[in-house]
Amino acid sequence: MYRNLRSALDLLSTVLVIGAAGAVLWRVVVTPNSPPGAAPAVEDVRNLKIEAGVARGVKGTGTLALIEFSDYECPFCA
Numbered sequence: 177m178y179r180n181l182r183s184a185l186d187l188l189s190t191v192l193v194i195g196a197a198g199a200v201l202w203r204v205v206v207t208p209n210s211p212p213g214a215a216p217a218v219e220d221v222r223n224l225k226i227e228a229g230v231a232r233g234v235k236g237t238g239t240l241a242l243i244e245f246s247d248y249e250c251p252f253c254a
Contacts, residue, residue, distance in 0.1 A: 226243060 226241075228241070231241065231243065
């Protein structure tokens with residue numbers, strides 16, 4: 177009796193793991209977040225003006241400013 181119950185539980189857990197893996201693959205492969213060929217939304221910043229007083233860590237003087245934007249939720253940028 178115990179052996180049959182254990183076999184049934186082993187089979188059930190195997191089926192559940194395979195089902196979960198299939199659901200993850202379906203979500204990743206078949207239903208992506210954006211439709212294929214769609215370009216991501218990009219804000220036009222060609223005429224963006226940033227005041228000089230906002231900059232921190234200024235080194236030297238010059239006519240060119242390099243401003244770095246980073247994402248603090250990114251583990252590499254934090």
